[in-house]
Every structure is written in C-alpha cells, then in structure tokens.
Amino acid sequence: MARRPSLISSASVVTLLAVTTTFAQSSGAASTPGQTHGSPSGLGRAPTQAELRAWDLSIGPDGAELPPGKGNALQGALVFTLRGCAACHGPTGVEGPGPLLVGGKATLSTNYFPVRYWPYAPSIWDYIMRAMPYDKPGHLTHDEVYALTAFLLYKNDIIKEDEVMDARTLPKVQMPHRADYKGPSPAQWTPNSPRGFKIVP
Numbered sequence: 001m002a003r004r005p006s007l008i009s010s011a012s013v014v015t016l017l018a019v020t021t022t023f024a025q026s027s028g029a030a031s032t033p034g035q036t037h038g039s040p041s042g043l044g045r046a047p048t049q050a051e052l053r054a055w056d057l058s059i060g061p062d063g064a065e066l067p068p069g070k071g072n073a074l075q076g077a078l079v080f081t082l083r084g085c086a087a088c089h090g091p092t093g094v095e096g097p098g099p100l101l102v103g104g105k106a107t108l109s110t111n112y113f114p115v116r117y118w119p120y121a122p123s124i125w126d127y128i129m130r131a132m133p134y135d136k137p138g139h140l141t142h143d144e145v146y147a148l149t150a151f152l153l154y155k156n157d158i159i160k161e162d163e164v165m166d167a168r169t170l171p172k173v174q175m176p177h178r179a180d181y182k183g184p185s186p187a188q189w190t191p192n193s194p195r196g197f198k199i200v201p
Ligand code: HEC
Pocket: 080, 083, 084, 085, 086, 087, 088, 089, 098, 099, 100, 101, 113, 114, 115, 124, 127, 128, 132, 133, 134, 135, 140, 148
C-alpha cells in the first residue's frame, strides 16, 4: 500500500532544532562551532538521516505504514521487564503507579481509554513507539514494540500467547470494542487527523 505523505518535513525539523539550540544557548550552554550554518537565522542544524528516520513515523489506524519487524507475547513479557515498563505500570500491567494496561473500564467522565478499549490495534504499536517509556521515548526497536504490543493484546485476552504480530497480522486483530466507536474510518485517516475517537454513549 502506498505510503501516506510524511508528517514531518525536513524544514520543520530544522526549525525545531533551531528552537532547541536557541533555548540551550539562552540557558547558558556553550554552542558548538560549525553547527549553526545553513539556516537564515544562523541557528540550528540539518537533522541527520537517523534523526529523521526516528521521528518520521506515523502509523494510521489501518497500519499501512507499519515497518518490518515482529514479536509475540512471550518475548514481550521479557521486554516489558527489561525496558522498565513494569517499573511504572506494575509487573503484570495493573499495579501502577502508571495507568493500568490490562483490563479496566472506559469511562466518559475521565475520558480514559484502557488499551482493550482502543478501536484499532496498530494504534497501540504507534503509541508505544512514539511515547514509551514515558521517561525515555523513541529508544525501542521495532521488534520490541511488536513484542510489547503482542504482550498487551495477549494479557487483554485478544490474541494467543504465541501469535506473532507484524505489519501483516497486527492490522487484522479485531479489537473487542471497535463497534462502540464512530469515525473517522481508517481510510479517512491522515497524519493530521485528530487521534480521538468518539465513543458511542
Ligand atoms: C516513567 C514511567 C513510565 C514508564 C517507564 C512507562 N510508562 Fe507507559 N505510561 C506512563 C504514563 C504516565 C502514561 C499515561 C500518559 C498519558 O496519558 O499522557 C502511560 C501510558 C501508557 C500507555 C497508554 C495507556 C492508555 O490506555 O492510555 C501504554 C500502552 C503504555 N504506557 C505502555 C508502556 C510500555 C510498553 C512501556 C515500556 C516500554 C511503558 N509504558 C513505560 C508511564 C510510564
């Protein structure tokens, strides 16, 4: 399937780096000579290819952009401990102090949606990849994120423990509460779509 237009343009990343550099300089950090050329303000630097690859990843609900890689729940259980998820979410994902990841109820009053209430499984992969671990996001490998996603789906009774999740199988997972949600449909999704889904009262 064709890749959707990229969410992040090189220009916006240069701007972001420029802002970061300005902040570092105004807070007293020394600037590195030779890193400030190439932008009209003389600040910032071009992102490296590795930085662009890490940030330029936006997975729609249908999982069309999911990258290569794979993992199952057995591997995910190990990653969950090794990568420190258990420290915040508890050894089995329910003890906290972070939000519980297994079971739970969606409530309109708190607008909190436990993982098993999410309408599309690729969104779990996307969220973990970009946002977790909370204190060090962007450091997981694609295989680790597939394994963690499989682990959470298994613990929530949605897939089997040895079922391999990859770019082909993850979009096919039927989330149990999908019918409770209305729009936008996965086909209408673009990287600029709001991520919220309205739950039917
Ligand atoms: C330092 C604490 C911390 C660590 C470590 C951490 N998390 Fe989280 N996690 C949070 C917090 C806090 C939230 C809620 C964030 C929010 O709502 O903005 C969260 C939210 C989540 C959610 C979304 C829950 C929902 O239903 O909205 C998932 C999934 C998740 N974390 C998975 C993981 C995984 C997998 C790891 C390990 C790679 C991990 N977390 C590591 C603190 C942490």
